Amino acid sequence: METLEYRCPNCNAYLVFDAKSGDMKCDYCLSHFSVDEVKENNETRGKVYNEENGHTHSCEESDSEYFSYSCPSCGGEIIGDATTAATECPFCENPTVITQRLKGEFKPDFVIPFKVTKKEAVSALEKLYGGKKLLPNAFTKDNRVKKVTGMYVPYWICDCEASGTVHYDATRVRTYTDGKYMVTRTDIYKVIRGGTVSFDNIPQDGTTKLEGIHTESIEPYDYSEMIPFSNEYLSGYFADIYDVNSEEVLDRVAERAKASVRESFRETVIGYSTVTEGQSNINIKNGDIHYALLPVWMLNTNWNGKTYTFAMNGQTGKVVGDLPVDKKKFWKRVAMFFGIFAAVAALIALAL
Numbered sequence: 001m002e003t004l005e006y007r008c009p010n011c012n013a014y015l016v017f018d019a020k021s022g023d024m025k026c027d028y029c030l031s032h033f034s035v036d037e038v039k040e041n042n043e044t045r046g047k048v049y050n051e052e053n054g055h056t057h058s059c060e061e062s063d064s065e066y067f068s069y070s071c072p073s074c075g076g077e078i079i080g081d082a083t084t085a086a087t088e089c090p091f092c093e094n095p096t097v098i099t100q101r102l103k104g105e106f107k108p109d110f111v112i113p114f115k116v117t118k119k120e121a122v123s124a125l126e127k128l129y130g131g132k133k134l135l136p137n138a139f140t141k142d143n144r145v146k147k148v149t150g151m152y153v154p155y156w157i158c159d160c161e162a163s164g165t166v167h168y169d170a171t172r173v174r175t176y177t178d179g180k181y182m183v184t185r186t187d188i189y190k191v192i193r194g195g196t197v198s199f200d201n202i203p204q205d206g207t208t209k210l211e212g213i214h215t216e217s218i219e220p221y222d223y224s225e226m227i228p229f230s231n232e233y234l235s236g237y238f239a240d241i242y243d244v245n246s247e248e249v250l251d252r253v254a255e256r257a258k259a260s261v262r263e264s265f266r267e268t269v270i271g272y273s274t275v276t277e278g279q280s281n282i283n284i285k286n287g288d289i290h291y292a293l294l295p296v297w298m299l300n301t302n303w304n305g306k307t308y309t310f311a312m313n314g315q316t317g318k319v320v321g322d323l324p325v326d327k328k329k330f331w332k333r334v335a336m337f338f339g340i341f342a343a344v345a346a347l348i349a350l351a352l
Contacts, residue, residue, distance in 0.1 A: 004097045005073075006038055006235050014073070016095055016236025019114035019150075019295075019314070024232060035232045071096070083207070086152065086239035095236045106241045108229040110157070110292040112221055114150060114237065114314045121148050121297040121312050128310065128321050136303055145299075150314060152239035152293035153215065154206040156246050157223070158199075158253045159289070162261045164282035165194035170272040189272065193265035199257050203294070204249040206242030210298075210309075217320040218313040221294055225315065229293065239293060246289050254284040 006015040006024060013028035015038060023032040033041075068079045076091035085101040088094060102108070125145050168191040175184045201223040205215040261282055269275050295314025300307050308322040 004099045004231060005095065006232065009033070009041060014094055014235075017113065017233050019117045022113065024235065035230060038232050039230060083209075083240040083243050084238075085241050086234035086237055088236075088238070097231045097234045097239075099231060101241050102229075102231065107291075108154070108293050109290040110226045111152070111229045111233050112223075112226050112292065112294050112315050113233045114295040116295075116297065116312065116314050116317050118148065118150060118297070120317065121150075121314075122146055124312055124317065124319050125299065125310055125321075128319060128323075148297050148299040148310065150237040151296050151298050152234060152237055153210065153296045154240055154242035155215075155292050155294050156204045156206050156242070156249045156253075157226075157290045157292050158202045158204065158250070159287035160202065160253060160257055161196060161198050161285040161287065162257045162282055163194075163196040163285070164261070164280065165192055166262055166265045166280040166282070167192050167278040168266075168269050169276045169278055170269065171274045172271075173273040186273075191269050191272075191275070193268060195265075197257075197261050197264060199260070202253050202256055204253050204256075206244045206246075206249065206291070207240055208243055209240065214309055214311045214320060215296070218296065218311050218316075218318050221313065221315055226292060234293075237295075242291065246291070250286060250289075253286075257284055258282045 007013070008015055008026035008029060008031055010031050011026065011029040013026050015024040015026055015033065017023075017035075018025035018032070021032060023034055024038045025032050068077050070076070071078055071089040071092060071094055073094040074089060074092040076089050078087060078089050078096065080087055080098070083101075084098060085106075086095070086097045088096065122145055125148055129145070170189045170191050172187045172189070173184065174187075175182065177183070203215075203219060203221065258280075262277065262280060266275070266277065297310075297312040297314055299310040301310075302308075310319070310321040312319045
């Protein structure tokens with residue numbers, strides 16, 4: 001299996017993509033190189049090094065394809081699954097891009113590089129956890145927080161056009177005095193809205209490894225910063241290829257487009273006392289669809305058999321996270337509260 005690593009021309013240590021500068025950076029001698037420079041000077045050298053020194057093989061386990069190969073830096077064994085496209089050696093942390101996974105139909109059209117650094121992601125995670133006294137200790141330990149991982153998530157970026165109509169039942173209610181009577185008048189209206197709405201860059205994740213609720217919650221991305229894909233941006237991060245193909249996501253894209261159309265139409269139905277949506281007929285015409293890798297900072301923590309996920313948009317810094325409550329801490333604080341209350345009540349009773 002063909003793999004690729006990027007070496008510093010100055011000291012031969014490995015290079016990673018630096019989110020802060022947008023360059024390839026050597027953490028050993030602190031040299032910086034543009035992506036174009038590294039692509040021109042290091043790509044061929046990296047491939048030759050891996051082909052001569054790396055060892056790879058694949059195997060089948062539980063109906064899933066796994067692979068392993070020897071790290072060209074330390075010789076340690078690295079294991080990945082069928083969707084792994086970029087990873088690191090668990091022994092020496094040497095970053096490796098698995099180019100075999102990024103060819104043909106699995107080569108992304110675009111990528112949005114990381115702009116948020118790991119330091120900023122850790123700081124955001126500490127802020128999310130900060131001050132939450134009932135959070136389990138497993139979430140607040142410093143060594144745990146620093147395990148937040150930068151990952152390129154596969155997305156399908158879709159364009160489409162939605163056209164149709166939505167019917168609403170609406171009322172206007174007026175109350176007035178007529179002589180000695182109080183009169184309530186209700187006028188009933190049938191309201192129809194219709195039109196065509198074009199959508200560009202509707203994102204839909206192409207992986208079964210993440211819950212859609214997390215990937216959708218950290219949207220939106222700024223797609224004006226989406227650039228043609230190049231392997232260099234993956235160095236120093238994890239990356240997966242898609243395991244949900246484009247045809248499978250079109251239904252979800254259509255539902256998001258329809259929901260947006262209904263919301264847009266509803267916003268124009270104003271001046272009524274009540275509005276109830278009725279029959280709707282919205283048709284979707286699919287347009288261009290592109291395959292892209294988008295940046296996400298991730299941390300999964302297991303607690304009482306459930307996985308809690310912290311996710312951050314690696315471009316904008318938008319954060320979403322699941323937080324549990326440590327029941328032992330909760331009841332301890334309740335007992336402490338009642339203890340203090342009882343002590344105060346006793347002192348008041350003695351004073352009387």
